[in-house]
Amino acid sequence: xxxxxxxxxxxxxxxxxxxxxxxxxxxxxxxxxxxxxxxxxxxxxxxxxxxxxxxxxxxxxxxxxxxxxxxxxxxxxxxxxxxxxxxxxxxxxxxxxxxxxxxxxxxxxxxxxxxxxxxxxxxxxxxxxxxxxxxxxxxxxxxxxxxxxxxxxxxxxxxxxxxxxxxxxxxxxxxxxxxxxxxxxxxxxxxxxxxxxxxxxxxxxxxxxxxxxxxxxxxxxxxxxxxxxxxxxxxxxxxxxxxxxxxxxxxxxxxxxxxxxxxxxxxxxxxxxxxxxxxxxxxxxxxxxxxxxxxxxxxxxxxxxxxxxxxxxxxxxxxxxxxxxxxxxxxxxxxxxxxxxxxxxxxxxxxxxxxxxxxxxxxxxxxxxxxxxxxxxxxxxxxxxxxxxxxxxxxxxxxx
Amino acid sequence: xxxxxxxxxxxxxxxxxxxxxxxxxxxxxxxxxxxxxxxxxxxxxxxxxxxxxxxxxxxxxxxxxxxxxxxxxxxxxxxxxxxxxxx
Numbered sequence: 001x002x003x004x005x006x007x008x009x010x011x012x013x014x015x016x017x018x019x020x021x022x023x024x025x026x027x028x029x030x031x032x033x034x035x036x037x038x039x040x041x042x043x044x045x046x047x048x049x050x051x052x053x054x055x056x057x058x059x060x061x062x063x064x065x066x067x068x069x070x071x072x073x074x075x076x077x078x079x080x081x082x083x084x085x086x087x088x089x090x091x092x093x094x095x096x097x098x099x100x101x102x103x104x105x106x107x108x109x110x111x112x113x114x115x116x117x118x119x120x121x122x123x124x125x126x127x128x129x130x131x132x133x134x135x136x137x138x139x140x141x142x143x144x145x146x147x148x149x150x151x152x153x154x155x156x157x158x159x160x161x162x163x164x165x166x167x168x169x170x171x172x173x174x175x176x177x178x179x180x181x182x183x184x185x186x187x188x189x190x191x192x193x194x195x196x197x198x199x200x201x202x203x204x205x206x207x208x209x210x211x212x213x214x215x216x217x218x219x220x221x222x223x224x225x226x227x228x229x230x231x232x233x234x235x236x237x238x239x240x241x242x243x244x245x246x247x248x249x250x251x252x253x254x255x256x257x258x259x260x261x262x263x264x265x266x267x268x269x270x271x272x273x274x275x276x277x278x279x280x281x282x283x284x285x286x287x288x289x290x291x292x293x294x295x296x297x298x299x300x301x302x303x304x305x306x307x308x309x310x311x312x313x314x315x316x317x318x319x320x321x322x323x324x325x326x327x328x329x330x331x332x333x334x335x336x337x338x339x340x341x342x343x344x345x346x347x348x349x350x351x352x353x354x355x356x357x358x359x360x361x362x363x364x365x366x367x368x369x370x371x372x373x374x375x376x377x378x379x380x381x382x383x384x385x386x387x388x389x390x391x392x393x394x395x396x397x398x399x400x
Numbered sequence: 401x402x403x404x405x406x407x408x409x410x411x412x413x414x415x416x417x418x419x420x421x422x423x424x425x426x427x428x429x430x431x432x433x434x435x436x437x438x439x440x441x442x443x444x445x446x447x448x449x450x451x452x453x454x455x456x457x458x459x460x461x462x463x464x465x466x467x468x469x470x471x472x473x474x475x476x477x478x479x480x481x482x483x484x485x486x487x
Contacts, residue, residue: 032470032474034470034473037473038469038470049462050462050466052459053406053455053459053460053462053463053466054463054466054467056404056405056406056445056453056463057404057445057447057452098432098447098448098452102447102448102450103448127429130429130431130432130450131431133431133432134431134432134434139432139433139434139435140435
Protein backbone atom coordinates (compact mmCIF):
# COMPACT_ATOMS: atom_id res chain seq x y z
CA UNK A 1 0.00 0.00 0.00
CA UNK A 2 1.31 3.48 -0.79
CA UNK A 3 1.47 5.51 2.39
CA UNK A 4 2.02 9.17 3.12
CA UNK A 5 4.92 10.37 5.22
CA UNK A 6 2.50 10.99 8.10
CA UNK A 7 1.34 7.38 7.91
CA UNK A 8 4.91 6.20 7.84
CA UNK A 9 5.99 8.08 10.93
CA UNK A 10 2.61 8.15 12.66
CA UNK A 11 2.97 5.14 14.96
CA UNK A 12 5.30 7.00 17.31
CA UNK A 13 2.59 9.57 18.04
CA UNK A 14 3.66 12.83 19.62
CA UNK A 15 3.22 15.49 22.25
CA UNK A 16 0.97 18.51 21.97
CA UNK A 17 1.92 21.53 24.13
CA UNK A 18 -0.30 24.37 25.24
CA UNK A 19 1.87 27.01 26.94
CA UNK A 20 0.17 28.61 29.88
CA UNK A 21 -2.74 26.16 30.00
CA UNK A 22 -3.47 24.52 33.34
CA UNK A 23 -2.65 20.87 33.89
CA UNK A 24 -3.73 18.37 32.66
CA UNK A 25 -4.41 20.34 29.46
CA UNK A 26 -0.84 21.65 29.25
CA UNK A 27 0.49 18.53 27.62
CA UNK A 28 -1.39 15.94 25.57
CA UNK A 29 0.33 12.69 24.79
CA UNK A 30 -0.91 11.18 21.51
CA UNK A 31 1.46 8.21 21.55
CA UNK A 32 -0.52 5.01 21.18
CA UNK A 33 0.29 2.43 23.82
CA UNK A 34 1.08 -0.41 21.43
CA UNK A 35 4.05 -2.08 23.14
CA UNK A 36 1.94 -4.29 25.40
CA UNK A 37 -0.41 -5.24 22.56
CA UNK A 38 2.48 -5.96 20.24
CA UNK A 39 4.31 -8.17 22.72
CA UNK A 40 1.42 -10.19 24.11
CA UNK A 41 1.41 -13.77 22.81
CA UNK A 42 4.85 -13.59 21.15
CA UNK A 43 7.58 -16.08 21.89
CA UNK A 44 9.71 -14.60 24.67
CA UNK A 45 13.19 -15.36 23.38
CA UNK A 46 13.00 -13.41 20.08
CA UNK A 47 11.32 -10.39 21.73
CA UNK A 48 14.55 -8.53 22.70
CA UNK A 49 15.75 -8.50 19.08
CA UNK A 50 12.32 -7.37 17.90
CA UNK A 51 12.44 -4.40 20.29
CA UNK A 52 15.97 -3.59 19.12
CA UNK A 53 14.75 -3.34 15.54
CA UNK A 54 11.74 -1.26 16.44
CA UNK A 55 13.21 1.19 18.98
CA UNK A 56 16.07 1.78 16.62
CA UNK A 57 17.66 4.84 18.17
CA UNK A 58 17.96 3.18 21.57
CA UNK A 59 17.64 -0.35 20.22
CA UNK A 60 20.60 -1.82 22.05
CA UNK A 61 19.35 -0.54 25.42
CA UNK A 62 15.90 -2.02 24.77
CA UNK A 63 17.41 -5.34 23.69
CA UNK A 64 19.50 -5.56 26.85
CA UNK A 65 16.65 -4.47 29.14
CA UNK A 66 14.23 -6.93 27.59
CA UNK A 67 16.75 -9.79 27.77
CA UNK A 68 17.47 -9.10 31.45
CA UNK A 69 13.77 -8.89 32.31
CA UNK A 70 12.98 -12.21 30.58
CA UNK A 71 15.90 -13.97 32.27
CA UNK A 72 14.79 -12.60 35.64
CA UNK A 73 11.22 -13.72 34.97
CA UNK A 74 12.56 -17.25 34.46
CA UNK A 75 14.25 -17.05 37.84
CA UNK A 76 17.68 -16.90 36.19
CA UNK A 77 18.74 -13.27 36.70
CA UNK A 78 21.94 -12.40 34.90
CA UNK A 79 24.30 -9.49 35.15
CA UNK A 80 25.40 -7.68 31.99
CA UNK A 81 28.93 -8.54 30.89
CA UNK A 82 31.72 -6.00 30.77
CA UNK A 83 31.51 -5.99 26.98
CA UNK A 84 27.75 -5.32 27.12
CA UNK A 85 28.32 -2.46 29.57
CA UNK A 86 31.02 -0.91 27.40
CA UNK A 87 28.86 -1.24 24.26
CA UNK A 88 25.94 0.41 26.07
CA UNK A 89 28.18 3.26 27.26
CA UNK A 90 29.44 3.78 23.71
CA UNK A 91 25.91 3.80 22.26
CA UNK A 92 24.87 6.31 24.93
CA UNK A 93 27.72 8.66 24.00
CA UNK A 94 26.66 8.46 20.36
CA UNK A 95 23.11 9.42 21.30
CA UNK A 96 24.36 12.36 23.42
CA UNK A 97 26.47 13.66 20.56
CA UNK A 98 23.57 13.41 18.11
CA UNK A 99 21.40 15.44 20.49
CA UNK A 100 24.05 18.11 21.01
CA UNK A 101 25.02 18.58 17.37
CA UNK A 102 21.76 17.77 15.57
CA UNK A 103 19.04 18.93 18.01
CA UNK A 104 20.46 21.74 20.11
CA UNK A 105 21.38 24.14 17.28
CA UNK A 106 17.94 23.80 15.71
CA UNK A 107 16.11 24.21 19.01
CA UNK A 108 18.22 26.90 20.61
CA UNK A 109 20.22 28.92 18.10
CA UNK A 110 17.97 31.27 16.20
CA UNK A 111 20.03 32.91 13.43
CA UNK A 112 20.13 36.25 15.26
CA UNK A 113 19.18 35.03 18.72
CA UNK A 114 21.08 34.93 21.99
CA UNK A 115 24.04 32.61 21.85
CA UNK A 116 24.63 33.21 18.17
CA UNK A 117 27.43 35.76 18.18
CA UNK A 118 28.64 34.78 14.76
CA UNK A 119 31.64 32.93 16.14
CA UNK A 120 33.30 31.52 13.05
CA UNK A 121 34.92 28.75 15.07
CA UNK A 122 31.64 27.04 15.91
CA UNK A 123 29.03 26.24 13.27
CA UNK A 124 25.46 27.46 13.71
CA UNK A 125 23.90 25.94 10.59
CA UNK A 126 22.63 22.39 11.13
CA UNK A 127 24.50 20.99 8.11
CA UNK A 128 27.77 22.49 9.32
CA UNK A 129 27.12 21.06 12.78
CA UNK A 130 26.55 17.63 11.24
CA UNK A 131 29.83 17.93 9.35
CA UNK A 132 31.70 18.59 12.60
CA UNK A 133 29.87 15.69 14.25
CA UNK A 134 30.84 13.38 11.40
CA UNK A 135 34.49 13.86 12.39
CA UNK A 136 34.03 12.25 15.82
CA UNK A 137 36.40 9.25 15.71
CA UNK A 138 34.07 7.10 17.83
CA UNK A 139 31.71 6.39 14.95
CA UNK A 140 34.25 3.82 13.81
CA UNK A 141 34.05 0.57 15.77
CA UNK A 142 37.85 0.38 16.04
CA UNK A 143 38.35 3.95 17.29
CA UNK A 144 40.97 4.66 19.95
CA UNK A 145 39.54 6.08 23.22
CA UNK A 146 42.30 8.70 23.29
CA UNK A 147 41.27 10.03 19.87
CA UNK A 148 37.65 10.28 21.03
CA UNK A 149 38.73 12.13 24.17
CA UNK A 150 40.82 14.57 22.12
CA UNK A 151 37.85 15.33 19.87
CA UNK A 152 35.55 15.87 22.86
CA UNK A 153 38.03 18.29 24.44
CA UNK A 154 38.42 20.19 21.19
CA UNK A 155 34.80 20.30 19.98
CA UNK A 156 32.64 19.86 23.10
CA UNK A 157 34.29 21.20 26.24
CA UNK A 158 37.01 23.38 24.67
CA UNK A 159 39.23 22.41 27.61
CA UNK A 160 40.51 19.29 29.41
CA UNK A 161 37.41 17.24 30.05
CA UNK A 162 38.34 16.08 33.54
CA UNK A 163 38.77 19.71 34.58
CA UNK A 164 35.33 20.46 33.13
CA UNK A 165 33.85 17.56 35.07
CA UNK A 166 35.53 18.54 38.36
CA UNK A 167 34.19 22.08 38.07
CA UNK A 168 30.70 20.76 37.27
CA UNK A 169 30.75 18.39 40.23
CA UNK A 170 31.77 21.24 42.53
CA UNK A 171 28.89 23.59 41.61
CA UNK A 172 26.90 22.79 38.43
CA UNK A 173 25.07 26.11 38.05
CA UNK A 174 28.03 28.35 38.84
CA UNK A 175 30.36 26.40 36.57
CA UNK A 176 27.97 26.21 33.62
CA UNK A 177 27.32 29.95 33.88
CA UNK A 178 31.06 30.70 33.79
CA UNK A 179 31.77 28.20 31.02
CA UNK A 180 29.09 29.38 28.61
CA UNK A 181 29.87 33.07 29.01
CA UNK A 182 32.97 32.58 26.90
CA UNK A 183 31.45 30.24 24.34
CA UNK A 184 34.28 28.52 22.54
CA UNK A 185 32.25 25.56 21.29
CA UNK A 186 28.87 25.00 19.71
CA UNK A 187 27.63 23.33 22.90
CA UNK A 188 28.62 26.35 25.00
CA UNK A 189 26.74 28.65 22.64
CA UNK A 190 23.67 26.45 22.95
CA UNK A 191 23.86 26.47 26.76
CA UNK A 192 24.15 30.28 26.71
CA UNK A 193 21.14 30.54 24.39
CA UNK A 194 19.13 28.22 26.63
CA UNK A 195 19.99 30.27 29.70
CA UNK A 196 18.88 33.47 27.95
CA UNK A 197 15.67 31.76 26.79
CA UNK A 198 14.82 30.71 30.36
CA UNK A 199 15.66 34.05 32.00
CA UNK A 200 12.31 35.82 31.37
CA UNK A 201 10.53 33.01 33.22
CA UNK A 202 12.74 32.70 36.27
CA UNK A 203 12.36 31.77 39.07
CA UNK A 204 9.08 30.14 38.02
CA UNK A 205 10.85 27.49 35.93
CA UNK A 206 13.16 26.54 38.78
CA UNK A 207 10.16 26.30 41.14
CA UNK A 208 8.40 23.99 38.67
CA UNK A 209 11.48 21.76 38.37
CA UNK A 210 11.81 21.47 42.12
CA UNK A 211 8.15 20.49 42.53
CA UNK A 212 8.80 17.08 40.95
CA UNK A 213 11.25 14.75 42.72
CA UNK A 214 14.06 12.97 40.95
CA UNK A 215 13.41 9.33 40.17
CA UNK A 216 15.91 7.63 42.46
CA UNK A 217 14.49 4.25 43.38
CA UNK A 218 16.09 1.86 45.83
CA UNK A 219 17.03 -1.19 43.80
CA UNK A 220 16.69 -3.87 46.45
CA UNK A 221 14.26 -6.75 45.96
CA UNK A 222 11.48 -5.52 48.27
CA UNK A 223 11.50 -1.97 46.91
CA UNK A 224 11.49 -3.14 43.30
CA UNK A 225 8.67 -5.62 43.96
CA UNK A 226 6.58 -2.90 45.60
CA UNK A 227 7.29 -0.55 42.71
CA UNK A 228 6.37 -3.17 40.12
CA UNK A 229 3.08 -3.75 41.93
CA UNK A 230 2.41 -0.01 41.91
CA UNK A 231 3.14 0.16 38.18
CA UNK A 232 0.77 -2.76 37.59
CA UNK A 233 -2.07 -1.04 39.39
CA UNK A 234 -1.49 2.19 37.48
CA UNK A 235 -1.36 0.33 34.20
CA UNK A 236 -4.92 -0.80 34.80
CA UNK A 237 -6.10 2.76 35.22
CA UNK A 238 -4.02 4.54 32.60
CA UNK A 239 -2.36 3.30 29.49
CA UNK A 240 1.08 4.66 30.24
CA UNK A 241 1.39 5.67 33.85
CA UNK A 242 4.82 6.25 35.29
CA UNK A 243 4.52 6.60 39.05
CA UNK A 244 6.99 6.50 41.90
CA UNK A 245 6.06 6.89 45.55
CA UNK A 246 2.54 7.69 44.44
CA UNK A 247 3.31 10.62 42.15
CA UNK A 248 5.20 11.84 39.10
CA UNK A 249 8.99 11.85 39.06
CA UNK A 250 11.63 13.17 36.72
CA UNK A 251 14.44 11.15 35.23
CA UNK A 252 17.39 12.20 33.15
CA UNK A 253 21.11 12.56 33.04
CA UNK A 254 20.96 14.53 36.29
CA UNK A 255 19.38 11.65 38.21
CA UNK A 256 22.01 8.97 37.59
CA UNK A 257 21.74 6.45 40.40
CA UNK A 258 25.48 6.32 41.04
CA UNK A 259 25.75 10.05 41.59
CA UNK A 260 22.77 12.33 40.92
CA UNK A 261 24.08 15.78 40.04
CA UNK A 262 20.89 17.79 40.47
CA UNK A 263 18.92 15.94 43.12
CA UNK A 264 16.83 19.00 43.96
CA UNK A 265 16.16 20.11 40.41
CA UNK A 266 17.19 23.34 38.75
CA UNK A 267 16.43 25.54 35.75
CA UNK A 268 16.07 23.62 32.47
CA UNK A 269 19.33 24.88 30.96
CA UNK A 270 21.27 22.99 33.63
CA UNK A 271 20.09 19.74 32.01
CA UNK A 272 22.28 20.60 29.02
CA UNK A 273 25.27 20.67 31.34
CA UNK A 274 24.24 17.28 32.71
CA UNK A 275 24.40 15.86 29.17
CA UNK A 276 27.90 17.21 28.70
CA UNK A 277 28.96 15.78 32.08
CA UNK A 278 27.46 12.41 31.17
CA UNK A 279 29.30 12.38 27.84
CA UNK A 280 32.57 13.01 29.65
CA UNK A 281 32.00 10.33 32.29
CA UNK A 282 31.15 7.75 29.65
CA UNK A 283 34.25 8.68 27.64
CA UNK A 284 36.62 8.16 30.56
CA UNK A 285 38.23 4.78 31.32
CA UNK A 286 35.93 2.44 33.24
CA UNK A 287 35.96 3.00 36.98
CA UNK A 288 33.52 1.32 39.33
CA UNK A 289 30.42 3.41 39.77
CA UNK A 290 31.88 6.60 38.42
CA UNK A 291 33.03 6.39 34.80
CA UNK A 292 33.15 4.52 31.51
CA UNK A 293 31.28 1.24 31.16
CA UNK A 294 30.40 1.17 34.86
CA UNK A 295 28.78 4.59 35.06
CA UNK A 296 25.29 3.55 33.98
CA UNK A 297 23.23 1.40 36.36
CA UNK A 298 21.88 -1.80 34.80
CA UNK A 299 20.08 -4.56 36.69
CA UNK A 300 17.14 -6.94 36.92
CA UNK A 301 15.02 -8.64 39.54
CA UNK A 302 12.77 -11.69 39.36
CA UNK A 303 9.41 -11.11 41.05
CA UNK A 304 8.12 -14.68 41.07
CA UNK A 305 5.27 -16.29 39.08
CA UNK A 306 7.08 -15.75 35.78
CA UNK A 307 7.44 -12.00 36.26
CA UNK A 308 10.65 -10.01 35.97
CA UNK A 309 11.70 -6.38 35.83
CA UNK A 310 14.87 -4.81 34.45
CA UNK A 311 16.18 -1.27 34.68
CA UNK A 312 18.79 0.32 32.50
CA UNK A 313 20.02 3.90 32.55
CA UNK A 314 20.19 5.25 29.02
CA UNK A 315 20.64 8.52 27.16
CA UNK A 316 17.40 10.10 28.40
CA UNK A 317 17.18 8.56 31.86
CA UNK A 318 15.87 5.35 33.39
CA UNK A 319 14.26 2.72 31.14
CA UNK A 320 12.13 -0.09 32.62
CA UNK A 321 11.12 -3.38 31.03
CA UNK A 322 8.62 -5.47 32.99
CA UNK A 323 7.57 -8.82 31.58
CA UNK A 324 5.33 -11.71 32.59
CA UNK A 325 5.78 -15.12 30.95
CA UNK A 326 3.08 -17.76 30.53
CA UNK A 327 5.62 -20.53 31.32
CA UNK A 328 9.32 -20.69 32.09
CA UNK A 329 10.77 -23.03 29.42
CA UNK A 330 12.07 -22.13 25.97
CA UNK A 331 8.57 -22.16 24.51
CA UNK A 332 7.51 -19.37 26.89
CA UNK A 333 5.32 -16.65 25.46
CA UNK A 334 4.69 -13.14 26.68
CA UNK A 335 1.61 -12.88 28.89
CA UNK A 336 2.20 -9.20 29.65
CA UNK A 337 4.87 -6.65 28.87
CA UNK A 338 5.32 -3.01 29.86
CA UNK A 339 8.03 -0.69 28.64
CA UNK A 340 8.33 2.59 30.54
CA UNK A 341 10.71 5.03 28.90
CA UNK A 342 12.15 8.28 30.28
CA UNK A 343 9.69 10.28 28.15
CA UNK A 344 6.83 8.58 30.04
CA UNK A 345 8.12 10.05 33.31
CA UNK A 346 9.10 13.52 32.20
CA UNK A 347 6.17 14.15 29.86
CA UNK A 348 3.45 12.80 32.16
CA UNK A 349 0.43 15.19 32.09
CA UNK A 350 1.17 15.96 35.76
CA UNK A 351 4.95 15.69 35.41
CA UNK A 352 7.82 18.11 35.33
CA UNK A 353 7.56 19.28 31.71
CA UNK A 354 3.80 19.89 32.05
CA UNK A 355 4.55 22.02 35.14
CA UNK A 356 7.25 23.95 33.27
CA UNK A 357 5.04 24.67 30.27
CA UNK A 358 2.24 25.67 32.62
CA UNK A 359 4.49 28.49 33.89
CA UNK A 360 4.98 29.95 30.41
CA UNK A 361 2.55 32.64 29.24
CA UNK A 362 -0.19 31.59 26.83
CA UNK A 363 0.39 32.29 23.18
CA UNK A 364 2.99 31.91 20.51
CA UNK A 365 5.13 35.04 20.84
CA UNK A 366 8.84 34.58 20.23
CA UNK A 367 9.85 34.86 23.89
CA UNK A 368 7.41 32.11 24.86
CA UNK A 369 8.54 29.90 21.98
CA UNK A 370 12.19 30.31 22.98
CA UNK A 371 11.33 29.32 26.54
CA UNK A 372 9.37 26.34 25.29
CA UNK A 373 12.21 25.19 23.02
CA UNK A 374 14.61 25.44 25.95
CA UNK A 375 12.33 23.26 28.09
CA UNK A 376 11.87 20.68 25.34
CA UNK A 377 15.59 20.55 24.50
CA UNK A 378 16.39 20.01 28.19
CA UNK A 379 13.97 17.12 28.67
CA UNK A 380 14.49 15.72 25.17
CA UNK A 381 11.38 13.73 24.30
CA UNK A 382 11.83 10.85 21.89
CA UNK A 383 8.79 11.77 19.80
CA UNK A 384 7.66 14.86 17.82
CA UNK A 385 6.45 17.90 19.76
CA UNK A 386 3.87 20.32 18.42
CA UNK A 387 2.33 23.47 19.80
CA UNK A 388 -1.36 24.12 20.08
CA UNK A 389 -3.56 25.85 19.07
CA UNK A 390 -4.08 25.13 15.41
CA UNK A 391 -0.58 23.85 14.87
CA UNK A 392 0.45 27.23 13.54
CA UNK A 393 3.86 26.97 15.17
CA UNK A 394 5.91 23.85 15.19
CA UNK A 395 8.88 23.55 17.45
CA UNK A 396 10.46 20.92 15.28
CA UNK A 397 9.79 17.81 13.33
CA UNK A 398 11.97 15.39 15.19
CA UNK A 399 11.22 12.41 13.02
CA UNK A 400 13.19 11.46 9.91
CA UNK B 401 9.43 5.88 21.90
CA UNK B 402 12.52 6.60 19.92
CA UNK B 403 11.64 5.16 16.56
CA UNK B 404 14.03 5.57 13.64
CA UNK B 405 12.75 4.29 10.35
CA UNK B 406 14.81 1.83 8.30
CA UNK B 407 14.85 2.95 4.66
CA UNK B 408 16.29 1.33 1.54
CA UNK B 409 18.91 3.22 -0.45
CA UNK B 410 17.72 3.95 -4.00
CA UNK B 411 20.52 6.22 -5.17
CA UNK B 412 23.82 7.50 -3.80
CA UNK B 413 25.56 10.66 -4.92
CA UNK B 414 28.16 13.04 -3.57
CA UNK B 415 25.59 14.96 -1.51
CA UNK B 416 23.84 12.06 0.16
CA UNK B 417 21.33 9.40 -0.76
CA UNK B 418 17.75 9.00 -1.88
CA UNK B 419 16.01 6.44 0.32
CA UNK B 420 12.59 4.81 0.28
CA UNK B 421 10.31 2.98 2.67
CA UNK B 422 6.75 1.88 1.92
CA UNK B 423 6.39 4.33 -0.94
CA UNK B 424 7.77 7.32 0.97
CA UNK B 425 11.01 8.81 -0.33
CA UNK B 426 13.43 10.98 1.62
CA UNK B 427 16.73 12.58 0.73
CA UNK B 428 19.18 11.95 3.56
CA UNK B 429 22.68 13.00 4.51
CA UNK B 430 25.41 10.38 4.80
CA UNK B 431 27.91 12.47 6.75
CA UNK B 432 27.56 10.40 9.92
CA UNK B 433 28.33 7.18 8.04
CA UNK B 434 31.54 8.25 6.35
CA UNK B 435 33.25 5.12 7.66
CA UNK B 436 30.70 2.85 5.91
CA UNK B 437 30.54 1.81 2.27
CA UNK B 438 26.95 2.73 1.35
CA UNK B 439 25.50 1.19 -1.79
CA UNK B 440 22.13 0.99 -3.53
CA UNK B 441 20.02 -1.65 -1.78
CA UNK B 442 21.51 -1.09 1.66
CA UNK B 443 19.20 -0.35 4.58
CA UNK B 444 19.81 2.72 6.72
CA UNK B 445 18.32 4.11 9.91
CA UNK B 446 17.27 7.70 9.31
CA UNK B 447 16.97 10.34 12.01
CA UNK B 448 16.48 14.08 11.53
CA UNK B 449 17.46 13.83 7.88
CA UNK B 450 20.69 11.96 8.55
CA UNK B 451 21.50 8.29 8.14
CA UNK B 452 22.83 7.24 11.53
CA UNK B 453 23.36 3.51 11.08
CA UNK B 454 23.50 0.81 8.46
CA UNK B 455 21.41 -2.23 9.35
CA UNK B 456 21.04 -5.70 7.89
CA UNK B 457 18.18 -6.43 5.54
CA UNK B 458 16.78 -8.95 8.03
CA UNK B 459 16.74 -6.37 10.85
CA UNK B 460 15.10 -3.78 8.59
CA UNK B 461 12.45 -6.23 7.39
CA UNK B 462 11.71 -7.40 10.92
CA UNK B 463 11.24 -3.80 12.03
CA UNK B 464 8.94 -3.20 9.08
CA UNK B 465 6.96 -6.31 9.89
CA UNK B 466 6.28 -4.85 13.35
CA UNK B 467 5.47 -1.44 11.89
CA UNK B 468 2.98 -3.09 9.56
CA UNK B 469 1.25 -4.72 12.52
CA UNK B 470 0.99 -1.35 14.24
CA UNK B 471 -0.24 0.42 11.10
CA UNK B 472 -2.80 -2.31 10.43
CA UNK B 473 -4.12 -1.97 13.98
CA UNK B 474 -4.37 1.79 13.58
CA UNK B 475 -6.17 1.39 10.25
CA UNK B 476 -8.59 -1.01 11.94
CA UNK B 477 -9.14 1.38 14.83
CA UNK B 478 -9.84 4.26 12.41
CA UNK B 479 -12.30 2.05 10.55
CA UNK B 480 -14.18 1.40 13.77
CA UNK B 481 -12.60 -1.88 14.76
CA UNK B 482 -11.00 -2.70 18.04
CA UNK B 483 -7.51 -1.84 16.89
CA UNK B 484 -6.27 -4.99 18.57
CA UNK B 485 -2.97 -6.10 17.20
CA UNK B 486 -2.72 -9.59 15.76
CA UNK B 487 -0.55 -11.94 17.79
